[in-house]
Amino acid sequence: MVEVPEDVDGFSHLIEHIQDAVVGFELVGSEPEVRWVNEAFVDLFGYSRDQIVNARLNKYIVPEWLRREAAALDKRTDDGEVNYQRVQRQTFDGLQEFLYRGIPYDSDRVDGFAVYTPLTKVSRQERQVQVLNRVLRHNLRNQVTVIEGNVDRLIERLDRSDDRTDEIATDARESISNLRNLSEEVGQIHQILGRPPTGDNRVDLMAVLDDTVEEFRKKYPSSVIKTDIPPTLFVRASSNIRTAVEELVENAVEHNPADQSHIWIYTQPVVEDEWIDLVIDDDGPTIPESERKVIADGAEITSHQHGSGLGLWLAKWTVEKSGGQLLIGESSLGGNKLRIRLQTFE
Incomplete structure (x- = not known):
């Protein structure tokens, strides 16, 4: 003692x-x-x-x-x-x-x-992540631009009457687009994680949602996006909370192979209205249980369990920076039920 x-x-x-x-x-x-x-x-x-x-x-x-x-x-x-x-x-x-x-x-x-x-371990890790983020994103952007240009030139020399040529061209351009989007998501994550916690920011979540839904209805006219939300709802959140909402709605649309996807967005009070859930239900393929455990429940990340992309991680960390929580479950529509849980702001 x-x-x-x-x-x-x-x-x-x-x-x-x-x-x-x-x-x-x-x-x-x-x-x-x-x-x-x-x-x-x-x-x-x-x-x-x-x-x-x-x-x-x-x-x-x-x-x-x-x-x-x-x-x-x-x-x-x-x-x-x-x-x-x-x-x-x-x-x-x-x-x-x-x-x-x-x-x-x-x-x-x-x-x-x-x-x-x-602080030594934390400081070194912060610095290493910063260096990796800057170097990898810079090199990735440059290499994607070079690959895109070379693919276009190669395709111009191929026989465009061959259906297989068009298929290869479509796959190549889609992969290039995915790499570019991945680089942008990494940049957004680095920006969000580098910011201090939100404090007492007052955000009208319904205004954010209205803008997001309107944007996605125009971008994906074949998707059916229904809402049941109040006119206004003020919550404690960071200015980046729109990023989380956009990522989850886009996840519901883009990961659904059906010709017409259905998404239902509504609010649900929690703990006597002190907290609120913004719920996004879809009828697409469910997120694998192993991925849900890693992202939402903090399970260990392994070579087989790490999540299929950065979109859900970006949404999770954005919500957590707002002092909230992202919950993942199964929807009555047959797909996923994603909840953004935030504290209300009177």
């Missing part, structure tokens, strides 16, 4: 078992001396309690070239101010990035707490 001063002993069990590294320190000559640490500090930094307790903290965890930054943070703590900053600190295994919070505390043995949340 970590040794803590009597006046904070009531929190010792909590501090010992949280995953962030926590240090209780006393300022001696404006420098923090360690009075106790929790087990997460020992695990994350790699220094034993015997090494670190009663030692100068900065000597162990702050590299020489960052001492001035650390001194400025310590001074803020000494002045009674809370610190909150991304920092690099030295662990037994080398430099790591942390979110540092310095919290002043007035007691006989402890002048403050230092809390370190590891």
